[in-house]
Amino acid sequence: MRSDNHLQKKKSRKKNILVFFSILTLLFAGFAWFAYDQFVSGINQTAAEANIKKTEYTFNGQKDENGNTNVLVLGSDSRGEKHARTDTIMIAQYNENTNKPKLLSIMRDSYVEIPGHGQNKINAAFAIGGPDLLRETIKHNFDIDIQHYAIIDFKGFESMIDTAFPEGVEINVESQMSEKIGVTIEPGLQKLDGEHLLGYVRYRGGADSDFGRVRRQQEVMNLLMKDMLTIEGVTKLPKLAGVITPYINTNVDTSTGIFIAKDIITNKSDLETMRIPVDGSFENARYNGAGSVLDLNIEENREAIKTFMNS
Numbered sequence: 399m400r401s402d403n404h405l406q407k408k409k410s411r412k413k414n415i416l417v418f419f420s421i422l423t424l425l426f427a428g429f430a431w432f433a434y435d436q437f438v439s440g441i442n443q444t445a446a447e448a449n450i451k452k453t454e455y456t457f458n459g460q461k462d463e464n465g466n467t468n469v470l471v472l473g474s475d476s477r478g479e480k481h482a483r484t485d486t487i488m489i490a491q492y493n494e495n496t497n498k499p500k501l502l503s504i505m506r507d508s509y510v511e512i513p514g515h516g517q518n519k520i521n522a523a524f525a526i527g528g529p530d531l532l533r534e535t536i537k538h539n540f541d542i543d544i545q546h547y548a549i550i551d552f553k554g555f556e557s558m559i560d561t562a563f564p565e566g567v568e569i570n571v572e573s574q575m576s577e578k579i580g581v582t583i584e585p586g587l588q589k590l591d592g593e594h595l596l597g598y599v600r601y602r603g604g605a606d607s608d609f610g611r612v613r614r615q616q617e618v619m620n621l622l623m624k625d626m627l628t629i630e631g632v633t634k635l636p637k638l639a640g641v642i643t644p645y646i647n648t649n650v651d652t653s654t655g656i657f658i659a660k661d662i663i664t665n666k667s668d669l670e671t672m673r674i675p676v677d678g679s680f681e682n683a684r685y686n687g688a689g690s691v692l693d694l695n696i697e698e699n700r701e702a703i704k705t706f707m708n709s
Contacts, residue, residue, distance in 0.1 A: 452647045455547070457530050462543040464708060467492045467658065469650060470533055470547040472524065473555070484524045484549075485600060486615060487532070489542060491707060492658045499658075500670045501619060502542075502703065503612045508675060509683065509691035510539045518688050540674070540700050542707070546650045552600075554645020556592030561641045562634050566591050567621060569598060577603040609673075616671040623669045676702045 462468055473486030484506070491500040506521040512535050515526055523535040529547040536542050559567060566589030576582040579597035583590070590598060599618050602611040626635065639655075675694045679702070683693040 453528075455528050455530060455647075455649075457533065457547055457649055459530075459533055459545045459547070460543050461545050462707075465494065466707070467494070467546070467654070468542065468544045470529060470536070470544045472529065472532075472547065472549045474549055474551055484521050484532075487521060487524075488615075489536070489544060497667050498670065499623075499667055500672070500707065501616060502672050502674065502706065503616060504536070504674045505608055505612055505692060507608060507690065507692050508680075509685070509688065509693050510535060510696070513538050517685070519691055522688075539696055540703050542703060546648065546654075548646055548648035548650060550642070551645040552596055554642050556596050557645070558638055558642050559592035559595050562622075562625070562638055563589075563591075565589055567595050567618070569595070569618075569621075571598065573604060575601040575603065577601070612673050616673070620669050620671070670706075672703070672706045674699050674703065 459468075459470075469490045471486070471488040471490050472484040474484050487504045487506055489502040489504070491502070492498075493500075504520060506519060508520045509517060510520050510523075512518050512520075512523045512526065512531065515523075515531075520532070520535060520539075523532040527534075529549065533544045533547070536544060568587065568589050570587045571583055571585050571590075573585050574583065575597060579601050581594050581597040583594055583597055583601075595618065599615045600611065601614070602608050604610055606613070675692055676699060679695045679698040680692045682690065684690050
């Protein structure tokens with residue numbers, strides 16, 4: 399009798415396990431369908447208006463010595479021109495062992511040596527030779543290996559914000575902003591739509607000039623990342639990926655992107671940020687052919703980057 403009861407309980411447990419995994423499989427399949435449907439919906443939403451010719455770039459990057467994945471993130475207001483300028487230069491790093499995401503911003507007026515082209519502002523490297531020459535320039539001056547690139551058109555940023563935050567992103571604007579950003583933003587706590595938030599992160603007027611712009615860019619990146627770490631934020635990701643796809647030129651494959659996003663969300667990792675040049679490591683200068691620049695102490699900045707990236 400005992401044996402029969404034991405056998406019956408064993409069969410019941412097996413049945414419960416089978417039911418559990420069947421439900422789990424159905425839930426996973428349902429989410430996969432939902433994610434794909436949202437991704438396609440996002441692409442359809444912006445594909446027609448994007449109309450950007452994507453250039454295929456040669457990019458000879460590699461992982462750094464510690465196995466970190468580094469992505470050169472560039473913001474562009476072009477529509478596919480070969481020699482467009484880039485207003486935003488960032489390096490996004492992800493460490494698979496610590497699950498730490500980091501963001502390093504390099505100010506575009508940093509005066510560096512561009513291999514084969516002499517001294518100039520760092521953003522000139524992109525105009526001369528695209529993302530690979532910029533990658534080579536960063537490696538030459540700051541000893542950072544970069545494996546991937548992602549060039550994001552500013553219009554795509556607007557569409558992504560309007561999709562993710564239909565009521566706007568709450569920002570405390572410190573002063574009126576209007577010069578060379580196409581919109582006027584009044585001071586005070588308010589919710590900014592995509593167009594005005596883009597103006598906020600691109601504005602370089604005022605006393606802090608480009609330093610303020612980099613600070614605002616990192617501020618907004620932190621806000622967006624914190625939102626994506628919520629349950630509601632996770633459900634937005636498939637559609638946002640679709641919305642931004644027509645506006646982004648990258649060699650990051652889908653599986654790598656999904657793996658990194660999954661780990662960051664699962665571990666609720668905070669974004670660490672840094673700006674180059676670091677305080678006290680540069681002088682304002684002017685040179686023929688380059689104009690006003692930030693003349694860097696390269697060695698001091700290289701050491702600061704090494705400490706930040708490897709901590």
